[in-house]
Amino acid sequence: PRLAGRVDPSDVVQETWTTAIAQLPDYLRNQQIPFYPWIRRIAWQKLVDERRRHLDAAKRSVKRERRGCFEGESTSISEAGLAVVGRTTPSRDAVRRETLQSVREALDRLDELDREVLLQRYLERMSVGEIASFWEMSPEAIRMRQLRALRKLRRLLDVEDQV
Numbered sequence: 001p002r003l004a005g006r007v008d009p010s011d012v013v014q015e016t017w018t019t020a021i022a023q024l025p026d027y028l029r030n031q032q033i034p035f036y037p038w039i040r041r042i043a044w045q046k047l048v049d050e051r052r053r054h055l056d057a058a059k060r061s062v063k064r065e066r067r068g069c070f071e072g073e074s075t076s077i078s079e080a081g082l083a084v085v086g087r088t089t090p091s092r093d094a095v096r097r098e099t100l101q102s103v104r105e106a107l108d109r110l111d112e113l114d115r116e117v118l119l120q121r122y123l124e125r126m127s128v129g130e131i132a133s134f135w136e137m138s139p140e141a142i143r144m145r146q147l148r149a150l151r152k153l154r155r156l157l158d159v160e161d162q163v
Contacts, residue, residue, distance in 0.1 A: 007050050016043040033133035037126065041134050106156040114149035121146055 019042050020027075027038055107115050113135070120126040120134070128146075132139040 006054050012043065012046050012050060015046050019046070034130055037130045037134040044134075102157060106153055109156055110149060110152055114145060114152065117142060117145050118149050118153070 016039065020039055023042070027035075033041075107118070110118070117131060117135075120131050121128070126134070128139045128142050132142045135142065137145075
């Protein structure tokens with residue numbers, strides 16, 4: 001999220017495809033994972049590289065930059081918001097927006113891997129096998145992580161409801 005003002009998404013996409021084209025012959029020979037998770041893994045690595053480059057640099061700290069209310073959030077979360085907030089009455093819209101904000105905040109409090117597994121599984125509709133390949137983990141480990149992440153998310157949302 002903090003990188004949104006400093007990293008152009010189209011640059012990340014371009015770097016992802018450049019790397020993918022260079023690695024395509026190896027991928028076609030091996031094809032250990034489906035194409036989409038393979039591309040996503042490359043994109044993820046590019047984002048990690050950008051984060052390191054910008055956040056760990058001795059330059060002006062990106063941590064001090066201010067972001068807008070919903071700017072810079074992950075695309076998956078933004079898409080989920082659009083799916084939740086439909087054309088309804090203003091009061092229902094307000095309730096849905098509050099619910100969405102609560103879910104966003106709870107997701108932000110999860111570990112990065114837990115959050116990503118849930119987003120991949122439920123928003124991107126990736127199979128457990130695809131997620132396991134993406135993270136280079138066993139399907140059993142992904143299922144367990146998904147279960148624990150859902151339990152954590154439920155606890156976070158329950159605590160929020162009590163406040």
